[in-house]
Structures are given as structure tokens and as C-alpha cells.
Amino acid sequence: xxxxILDRHPGQIKLAVEMAQxxxxxxxxxxxxxxxxxxDLASQLNWPKTWGFDFGMYSPIFELCxxxxxxxxxMRFSSESSKRLGKEGLAV
Numbered sequence: 001x002x003x004x005i006l007d008r009h010p011g012q013i014k015l016a017v018e019m020a021q022x023x024x025x026x027x028x029x030x031x032x033x034x035x036x037x038x039x040d041l042a043s044q045l046n047w048p049k050t051w052g053f054d055f056g057m058y059s060p061i062f063e064l065c066x067x068x069x070x071x072x073x074x075m076r077f078s079s080e081s082s083k084r085l086g087k088e089g090l091a092v
Contacts, residue, residue, distance in 0.1 A: 013068075014070065038066070
């Protein structure tokens with residue numbers, strides 16, 4: 001289904017993922033650009049620590065993004081930022 005969307009709207013799709021932390025955006029960019037392979041992506045995203053769910057469940061969509069050159073946007077705050085936000089709240 002995602003492949004169909006990519007085929008119908010070439011160059012118009014960007015994928016936002018909550019499972020990748022914002023500080024790892026450069027890793028996602030390098031992956032989409034082909035500088036990092038799928039086999040290295042999970043370790044470079046620190047996946048087991050920052051997300052924990054089986055990377056294999058998500059790898060097909062990452063592969064499609066790389067194949068189609070679809071940008072992937074990290075959406076999660078780092079653990080440190082989340083902890084600080086919980087303690088300090090938002091500055092107004």
C-alpha cells in the first residue's frame with residue numbers, strides 16, 4: 001500500500017516516524033541517501049535503547065523510503081529532553 005502511494009505521488013511524500021529521536025536525524029538522512037545500509041541503521045539509531053520494538057517490523061518501510069528517496073523525519077525528543085521537559089515544563 002505504501003509503495004502504491006509512492007508510485008502515485010513521486011517526490012511528494014515525506015515519512016515522519018515517532019520511533020526515531022530527533023538527535024538521530026542525520027542518521028536517517030544518511031540512510032535515505034544510501035550512505036548507511038539497512039543492516040547498520042538500527043544500531044546507528046540506537047534502536048534497542050530508544051525504541052525497543054523489533055526493528056524487523058519497520059525495516060520494509062525504511063527500505064522503501066531508501067529505494068524511492070523518500071525523506072524520513074525523526075519526531076521523538078531525546079530521552080534527556082523528555083526527562084527535562086517532565087521536570088521543568090515548557091518555558092512560556
